[in-house]
Amino acid sequence: MTDFNIYCDESRHTSDPTQPFMVIGGVRCPRDRKHDLVGQIHRMQARHNAHGELGWKRVSPNKAEFYEELLGLFASTPDLSFRCIVADRNKLDHDKFNGGDAELGFYKLYYQMLVHWLEKGQTYHIYLDWQQNQTQHRFHDLAKILTNKLRDHAGIACLEPVTSSNLPLIGLADVLIGAVGYAWNGLGASGAKLRVVDLLAEAAGLGTLARGTPRTAQKVNIFCFDGSVRG
Template sequence: MTIYNIYCDESRHTSDPSQPYIVIGALQCPREEKRRIVSRLHGLMTKHGIKTEFGWKKASPNKAEFYLSLIQLFAEEQCLSFRCVVVDRRQLDHEQWNNGDKELGFYKLYYQLLVHWLQPGDTYHIYLDWQQNAASGRFEELRQILAHKLMGRAKIACLEPVESHNQPLIQLADLLMGAVGYDWNDMQSRSNASVFKVQYAGHLAKAVGKSGLRFTTPRTERKFNIFNWQGR
């Protein structure tokens, strides 16, 4: 049995209609390795003068060496795994399937992200980037539904919100899913595309053995897993 930490983030608040794809992603780390990897991340931040939260929105050419070092870290640390669900917002019919509750719809996508990733016999501590929810019980409801579905298989030790500003593994998840969303939304073809972000997505794709990040993987893919949800 292995105990894992999972750090989740999402791009729920992307409102640009020209970017139809949203991404919900998570980074998985063996709990016993968490302190060492976070220490390595903090070391990179100190080396490159990063004193605040990092992530996709903050990725820029003046911090290129730091952001490229994060790809190297992810590639080198075989114990780190990434999974994301890519969703075309135009396919989300919240009125029909969620009683008009968009928030409920997003937590159903979190369920899809996690339920097929958690392995029998293992234990998970799941941390979601804190969001102001209209319904106060969303996190506990998600925990209960997952625990019921996985009963007798994977064990959920906790599922709780955390503040991303002091969770570098959530920030790393944000960076990876941001790069995926950039490719899926075809941002690189736009006249105002960030040259650095286009190149960065290319570097990440190369690190995971692909020519780009607009791809899907089998459910069993461990290191870099992308699921294009096409449900209701």
Template sequence: MNFEIYCDEALPDLFTSLRPRARYLMIGSLWLPSEMRDEAKARISEVRERHAVWGELKWTKISPSKQAFYEELVDVFMSFGMDMRFRCIAVDREQVNLALHQNDGELGFYKFYYQLLHHWILDFNEYRIFCDLKTNRDRKRLHDLKRCLRYSNLSATIAEIQSLPSPEVTLLQLCDVLLGAASSRINETLGVGTAKEAVVRRLEERLNRRQIGPTSRTEEKFNVFKIRLSGGW
């Protein structure tokens, strides 16, 4: 099968920031069969029209006036069942030893990007990966990520890794919203009684979870990989 993966990140400079705003760096990914892309975009467009919400969809834009819209966006994600899945990785900045990454926070960031993607790539499938546009100090980062994924998944095809501007890509925007929900729980930044809390609770109810948090390796719909840098899951 052919799959597309849409990726976004939260706090990508956390490893090197002098004033970190959170403890966990988060990278998220939205996975779906390529043949379902147009249907997914059409379903989101229908919800946009119903609620008259235009512009870029973002976790940071959730407000009381748009709460119902974002709750329905959660319903769209859930309605695709296992044909649309989400996986994110949470990296504790307090456990990161940059000496193991050549004292290069950007290199460390892309190593964790690799960990996010590698474990869900299956033999004999083809993957196209789309990342939110990000300015890198080393312009070869995506090329190196593609090369590493190819070498470690010889029976799969990594056809493309490309960066795209999220304001122009609806499914990157959906990934941003889902990642924001996960990050707000992992980083404990969710305000009580806010529209964002209502959206997160809608997602938790639909997932049948008391609260979003680290999951088992086998969780397929909404997988949260809180990596243990000392080893293990």
């Protein structure tokens, strides 16, 4: 049995209607590799003078070399993997499936992203980037439902919200999620961001990020959701 950490974030779940595709995803690594990987990222930041919180919004020409090296770390580290779920917000029928509660639908997507990723016999520590919810206990409810579903299959040691500014691996997740969303929404104004998109596609062995991967894909797994957010 191996203990894993999963660092989760999301992109475009409430943003511009001209960018309909939202992405929820996470980066996974063995728990005993966390300190080494975080140390490597911190050293990269120091080399490139890229201090502070890292993330997709910070990808820019003057930080391009740092983010290229960060993608190189992800691509060359077998212990790092990425999974995400992509959904067209325009096709999510929250009235039909969630009693009009879009926030509930959002956490059902989080559930779908996670439940098919957690492997039998392993234990998981899951960290979600904190956000303000309209309804209390969303994180607790997600943890409870996952635990009940995976009983006698995989263990969930914790599922808790955290502040992303203190966790570079959530920052890495944000970068990868942002790259997938950039591709699916057909954006291309930033050459630096397009370079990150290309590097992630290369790491995944894909010609483009704007399509789903096979369910069995290990390094990079992109799941295109069909729009039915059922319980």
